[in-house]
Amino acid sequence: MYYVPDETEKCGFYECSSCDARFLDVRIAPSLVCPYCGETPDMEIGPDEDMPKVSETAKLQKMLEGDEVERYDTLLSLAITGGNYDWL
Ligand SMILES: [Zn+2]
Numbered sequence: 001m002y003y004v005p006d007e008t009e010k011c012g013f014y015e016c017s018s019c020d021a022r023f024l025d026v027r028i029a030p031s032l033v034c035p036y037c038g039e040t041p042d043m044e045i046g047p048d049e050d051m052p053k054v055s056e057t058a059k060l061q062k063m064l065e066g067d068e069v070e071r072y073d074t075l076l077s078l079a080i081t082g083g084n085y086d087w088l
Contacts (some may be wrong), residue, residue, distance in 0.1 A: 001070065002077040010065050013072055014048035017058040024073055028063065 003024035004011045012028045019037040032038075034057045064072055084087070 001073050003073050008069050010063070011069050012060045013062040013064055014058040015061050016058040018055075021058070022061075022076055022079070023058070023074065024064065024069070025058075028060070030060050032058045032060075034058040047071065060071075 001008065004026050007025055011024050011026045013030055014023055016034040016037060017068075018029075018034060021034060021036040025032060025036065025069065035052055038057055051054070053059055
């Protein structure tokens with residue numbers, strides 16, 4: 001398993017509306033902070049300024065259960081190495 005631990009029985013399939021990354025996460029939520037583009041620290045921010053607003057750009061596309069978890073994990077891993085999302 002690439003995105004989620006072995007034996008994961010349920011996870012979410014997410015797609016980022018900002019960078020188009022697709023990934024699985026064991027956290028199930030309508031949206032998540034994108035692990036690829038969502039947590040870049042803003043070095044311009046000063047100590048007296050508000051924390052930069054965290055935007056949850058990764059949206060839940062589909063809930064995966066059972067065999068789907070491993071299937072999507074494998075396919076997404078291959079898609080990354082092959083750079084090809086056509087299977088979707
Ligand atoms: Zn992103």
